[in-house]
Amino acid sequence: MGRRPTRRMYRALLHLYPRSFRDDYGDDLVALLDDLCAGAGTAAAWRRTAVDLLVTVPRYRMESVMSEHHSDTAVVVGLTLLVTGGVLGLLTGVPAGLVLLPLAAALAVVRRSALARSLRTTAGGRRHRRLVTAAVLGVVCLASAASYLVAVADPDVSGASLVLHNAVGVPTMVGALAFLVAGRLTPRTPATAR
Amino acid sequence: MAAPDPASYLPLPQAQLQVLVALTEGDKHGYAIMQDVERSSGGTVRMGPASLYGTLKRLVEQGLAEERPQAGDPDDDQRRRYYGLTGLGTAVCEAEVGRLADLVRSARRNLRLRTT
Numbered sequence: 001m002g003r004r005p006t007r008r009m010y011r012a013l014l015h016l017y018p019r020s021f022r023d024d025y026g027d028d029l030v031a032l033l034d035d036l037c038a039g040a041g042t043a044a045a046w047r048r049t050a051v052d053l054l055v056t057v058p059r060y061r062m063e064s065v066m067s068e069h070h071s072d073t074a075v076v077v078g079l080t081l082l083v084t085g086g087v088l089g090l091l092t093g094v095p096a097g098l099v100l101l102p103l104a105a106a107l108a109v110v111r112r113s114a115l116a117r118s119l120r121t122t123a124g125g126r127r128h129r130r131l132v133t134a135a136v137l138g139v140v141c142l143a144s145a146a147s148y149l150v151a152v153a154d155p156d157v158s159g160a161s162l163v164l165h166n167a168v169g170v171p172t173m174v175g176a177l178a179f180l181v182a183g184r185l186t187p188r189t190p191a192t193a194r
Numbered sequence: 195m196a197a198p199d200p201a202s203y204l205p206l207p208q209a210q211l212q213v214l215v216a217l218t219e220g221d222k223h224g225y226a227i228m229q230d231v232e233r234s235s236g237g238t239v240r241m242g243p244a245s246l247y248g249t250l251k252r253l254v255e256q257g258l259a260e261e262r263p264q265a266g267d268p269d270d271d272q273r274r275r276y277y278g279l280t281g282l283g284t285a286v287c288e289a290e291v292g293r294l295a296d297l298v299r300s301a302r303r304n305l306r307l308r309t310t
Contacts, residue, residue, distance in 0.1 A: 032224045036225070052241075055245065056242065059248075
């Protein structure tokens with residue numbers, strides 16, 4: 001394999017790494033592969049590089065996920081799941097579900113700084129916030145829709161339960177769609193420099 | 195601000211120690227570091243490109259190594275980045291080598307005792 005296809009292929013594979021690592025060291029990595037090919041031969045260089053990719057991609061991705069920005073996102077995801085579970089509990093009358101809403105409130109209080117950071121204007125700005133809100137409402141809507149389908153299949157379901165399902169499902173569906181459209185229509189802001 | 199205590203960085207991960215030892219000879223670029231690590235380990239430690247630069251990144255972040263202006267060779271590729279030890283990196287390397295030397299001494303003494 002010639003040098004240029006080797007460089008192109010490795011540069012494409014570098015997209016597996018977190019962007020910050022790629023931006024900082026991408027050129028050095030490609031140059032080092034060139035040196036390896038010149039010194040040890042292309043096959044040997046690629047064998048070493050393939051093992052390197054298998055070992056380092058998951059590790060560096062995990063380290064990136066554990067960074068502050070991504071742990072803030074994890075708090076939002078965790079809260080969404082707790083709220084969804086709590087709402088489902090309310091709709092289906094499962095007592096355990098009622099524990100989840102206070103847990104969500106406790107998490108929001110304990111990690112309020114992480115929550116505030118993730119809701120603050122980020123590199124994606126208002127567009128990002130609107131799309132995240134649409135995603136959160138969408139998850140709650142889907143959960144209540146699934147619960148509604150289970151409820152209507154029950155011949156003994158009460159009218160009040162169906163009204164409650166609609167009271168949760170319809171606003172969250174409308175809200176998710178509204179935020180999705182608003183988010184898609186909001187222009188992207190340039191990423192902030194590091 | 196007080197200087198960081200080199201002992202607080204110990205024990206060093208093996209890859210970081212290998213790179214620091216390679217840099218004790220002087221400023222080097224990535225491929226030279228990779229070759230030195232392989233040579234000094236008798237071929238048992240063969241770092242890949244991302245492993246090497248991930249290690250260099252951590253060393254730079256910790257203040258143990260730094261990027262240096264290219265050392266003398268005008269025939270060398272001007273795009274290569276050179277790295278060298280900082281004062282702290284030298285101190286940490288010395289502390290880790292001392293720790294390992296104590297360990298080796300202790301192990302040899304105990305093994306000699308067991309065989310007598």
